[in-house]
Amino acid sequence: MNILEWNQLSITEQTQALRRPALAQGGREAQVADIIAKVRQGGDAALIELTRTLDRAERSTLQLSEQEIDEAADRVGTDLKAAIELAISNIETFHRAQLPTHIALDTSPGVRCELHFQPIEKVGLYVPGGSAPLVSTVMMLAIPARLAGCERVVLCSPPPINDAIVYTARRCGVDAIYTLGGAQAVAAMAYGSESVTKVDKIFGPGNAWVTEAKQQVSSDVNGAAIDMPAGPSEVLVIADDTADADFIASDLLSQAEHGPDSQVILVTPSNALADQVNAALEQQLAQLSRADIARQALSESRTFICDDLAQAVAISNAYAPEHLIVQTAEPRALLPDLKNAGSIFLGAWTPESVGDYASGTNHTLPTYGYSRTYSSLGLADYQRRFTVQELTPTGLRAIGPAVELLAATETLDAHKNAVSLRLAKLEKQA
């Protein structure tokens, strides 16, 4: 990785150095809109045809049968099932702790105000296909849906759908599994078809087609809401000279192997560590099956030498990383000052991989700088909050005159009248 002295950079160069690569956008809008239109018009027939032409898969039905699910589950090894159980247990524990408590209080005597929580009724999960069967994505998306109480949870993944994905989906309580990928899967879940349930909200990662389709259906009120904006995965590591260079290199590579557009940043006050990490990267790269991808990602990545850990924290806050790893002598001491990160990994024994799979936290995180305003995925994303109020005559008498005056100030007569009528009625009754 390129090593840069932070303080040698001008403000403009610093900003430039923290800039993310431009997202490969454009050109797909019309094609995705066309796929969505086809699905809305043609339903299952269009989906089967799109799957044939785009995914080169021949299927007469989209939903996996119970028998297909059984057979897939039988083919999953016992060891993998045990690993999945352990991950599920931790993810469930952490997400169950996020179940909200209703709020109910009187803001004034006789003025009852309540905050209620309700599951989003129907949710759709998208699990990408390709070379890596993303079992972890199934767990991260489906477990909070079930804990939140969603009535129907469906999942789409492109053909050929992996056995472990099928097994995990069933284990996590998914109601229906469809062999559908790309923009057509998103369209099917957003608008429904003869065999695919129309859902209220769509969750999950995907390629540029999926991302564009999620964008389009979420800007249509008759489509579906989506979890969060997408972007390439990224990690920032803050380390001091007590850190283990091999560990850091392995964490950087965990990110770099995701794709050539993954971003990887190391911030350290230690020149020696920066050099050691670069040496360790070369050594470890030699043994990786995805070395080419990782090498491409690293070629765009940077190490910043900073003055001290306070400056490292400032750089991280400015970048707002998806994953933030802190490998310093006292990692927790930095926590109060760390802002704008999706998930934080403290100390030498907490590689990013544990959060990706099994610590219990969710690996669906805001990336591309969105961690300034967006949250890591949690139970709250599968529920909605609404308020309830109920006034007694005493309550209305207490706040009614203030409401009348405020409504009059805003020149909203009818708002005022709705109170005045009732106060007059109470007067008569008294």
Place this chain on the structure above:
Amino acid sequence: MNILEWNQLSITEQTQALRRPALAQGGREAQVADIIAKVRQGGDAALIELTRTLDRAERSTLQLSEQEIDEAADRVGTDLKAAIELAISNIETFHRAQLPTHIALDTSPGVRCELHFQPIEKVGLYVPGGSAPLVSTVMMLAIPARLAGCERVVLCSPPPINDAIVYTARRCGVDAIYTLGGAQAVAAMAYGSESVTKVDKIFGPGNAWVTEAKQQVSSDVNGAAIDMPAGPSEVLVIADDTADADFIASDLLSQAEHGPDSQVILVTPSNALADQVNAALEQQLAQLSRADIARQALSESRTFICDDLAQAVAISNAYAPEHLIVQTAEPRALLPDLKNAGSIFLGAWTPESVGDYASGTNHTLPTYGYSRTYSSLGLADYQRRFTVQELTPTGLRAIGPAVELLAATETLDAHKNAVSLRLAKLEKQA
């Protein structure tokens, strides 16, 4: 209002009857993009020029001075100040109760997982101008921002900015008030200028220009996030024959006076009540200053006669109203079955106006059917959640092998290696 028998309608007619009017969209995209580009390039000078040409206001500075704020505050009457205090007190009480509690637990021995909450650093509030000075909007947007702990809270409202808005903004702890309106105000807050703070998230209602500008800046990662999608205000009332027709008419008119595109729906099993409400509407309309607006809105509105309250609940759930008023003999009995509403008002003494101003709940609510997936505005919208994890050697030994197997299944070698390296090191140390 048109009275329709629900069960006389075909499924298609029912769907049609609950359809919202199409949003007046299109045509503004290019003009708004042009305004945003001007603001980004020209900063304060462009903002002053846009304010001169679009708002016909001559100002050499955009931010109100302390003296201007003092003078405006002095002009606000004592009675209005008292009403504002009462509303603030209730709104603060309800929103303070929403302050979240951090979560920290061990999902497995030695595997610590935490959920932290953090205020969004800088937020911008938009308060529309026009004939009605929306004092209540200032309170609803600014109070949760301050309680959430946002570091900087700024507010834009078009010139001439109303004294009561200025007073309330200061009273609610807004740091800077700018006399800026429309798309240029949104652009200024999203990208910043010499005198306007760039913010992370923009809150508040607005006309079609503001809405389009919010949409555009929120789809740019370098812009700003926004609170929720916009749409015309709406109310649905469920009432039985115990309800007071005058009260219901006044509640329907409170909604109808907002604008000609406001939607108003009454659902009742009682034919007699439907007729009484229509009579009461005519009577009350005669006395309203905004009667023309309300009449236009009512011409598009409908009363549905249903079989019973269970069917009324089903109709409401299908429509997913912003405001839902329940005026029945036992309103709370329906609550467990009511889904998809922004805010619910129970019983005869709870007109919508109390929630609009002073009960304590937030009046910023998902409309246009978005209440299926979006929440009423709350403290949570001014904060972000992120996770933290920290493993001890014991913790890593416990879950490490499962992580290795899951990573291998997903063909992510480097993810696996980040754990293997550490487990090997622990082995050596032991």
